[in-house]
Amino acid sequence: MIFDNPFAQAGNWYKANLHAHTTESDGKLTPADKAIHYRRQGYHVLAITDHNRVTPCRELSASDFICIEGIELGSGRSGTGSTFHVVGMDVPTSVADAATDHPQATLDAIAEAGGVGWIAHPYWSCLVAQDLLGLKNCLGIEVINYGCEIEIGKGISSIHWDDVLVRGEKYLALGVDDGHRCGWDFYGGFTMIKAEELSREAIMAALRKGHFYASAGPLIHDLQVTDEAISVECSPAAAINFMAGDQRGWCIQKENRPPLTGARYLRNGNEKYVRIEVVDETGLRAWSNPVFDA
Numbered sequence: 001m002i003f004d005n006p007f008a009q010a011g012n013w014y015k016a017n018l019h020a021h022t023t024e025s026d027g028k029l030t031p032a033d034k035a036i037h038y039r040r041q042g043y044h045v046l047a048i049t050d051h052n053r054v055t056p057c058r059e060l061s062a063s064d065f066i067c068i069e070g071i072e073l074g075s076g077r078s079g080t081g082s083t084f085h086v087v088g089m090d091v092p093t094s095v096a097d098a099a100t101d102h103p104q105a106t107l108d109a110i111a112e113a114g115g116v117g118w119i120a121h122p123y124w125s126c127l128v129a130q131d132l133l134g135l136k137n138c139l140g141i142e143v144i145n146y147g148c149e150i151e152i153g154k155g156i157s158s159i160h161w162d163d164v165l166v167r168g169e170k171y172l173a174l175g176v177d178d179g180h181r182c183g184w185d186f187y188g189g190f191t192m193i194k195a196e197e198l199s200r201e202a203i204m205a206a207l208r209k210g211h212f213y214a215s216a217g218p219l220i221h222d223l224q225v226t227d228e229a230i231s232v233e234c235s236p237a238a239a240i241n242f243m244a245g246d247q248r249g250w251c252i253q254k255e256n257r258p259p260l261t262g263a264r265y266l267r268n269g270n271e272k273y274v275r276i277e278v279v280d281e282t283g284l285r286a287w288s289n290p291v292f293d294a
């Protein structure tokens, strides 16, 4: 079993938006205004990821809120000719020169610069499994990109995620806004990170270890994982789905009963992976990272 359970770690949960644009690229708000909006909304972490440049933002941090410098780089073409977008977080300004014609080279450059990289919005980018297989230095994908969802309905990439998980990849999944406008595309996708403290170092360490989950609304309160079973506790839900490899897994629906606040799944040991989706009464979801068989 491979799963470093964030709920078993010491520390606190921090709410983060890890993909955001400002007036330093094609966003409508300045970095300072962006930080004010997210801090007032109760977020603890904001990564500013302008296109093809690293926007300095550390000075926008406060005692209860940190800004981390990032970037979004166009990086080559998929099998259908669409453009990969790669996000890098906690990177120096020099990484802006790392735009390449292949996502692997960009991911490598981000890693060499000390950052963490992932593939943005697979559905929006028209990526398929073949485009995503075998990437190294890749934390994973964005399972919810709220801007892509409300702009053209292609922000949720859970099928893309399953397509690569069932083929053996160990990608994790992030929730982000990718907001460009003034409020319209904010607060619909976020990542909850369990870290020892609210510092850049602790947040980045937690991301690297997979101590997080993605959400468009619902919250996961606890996960218990053993070789025999997976139990989840969560905010009120209409359904709790245990998503697994092949035709395994199970969905538990509230039907005519009060909302669910937890569920338990008995593992059979050959699911390849099991990940949890919490679906609330309005259809919004939270996505745990996968528990891999091996």
Ligand SMILES: [Zn+2]
Binding pocket: 072, 085, 120, 121
């Ligand atoms: Zn993008």
Ligand SMILES: [Zn+2]
Binding pocket: 019, 020, 021, 072, 178
């Ligand atoms: Zn973006």
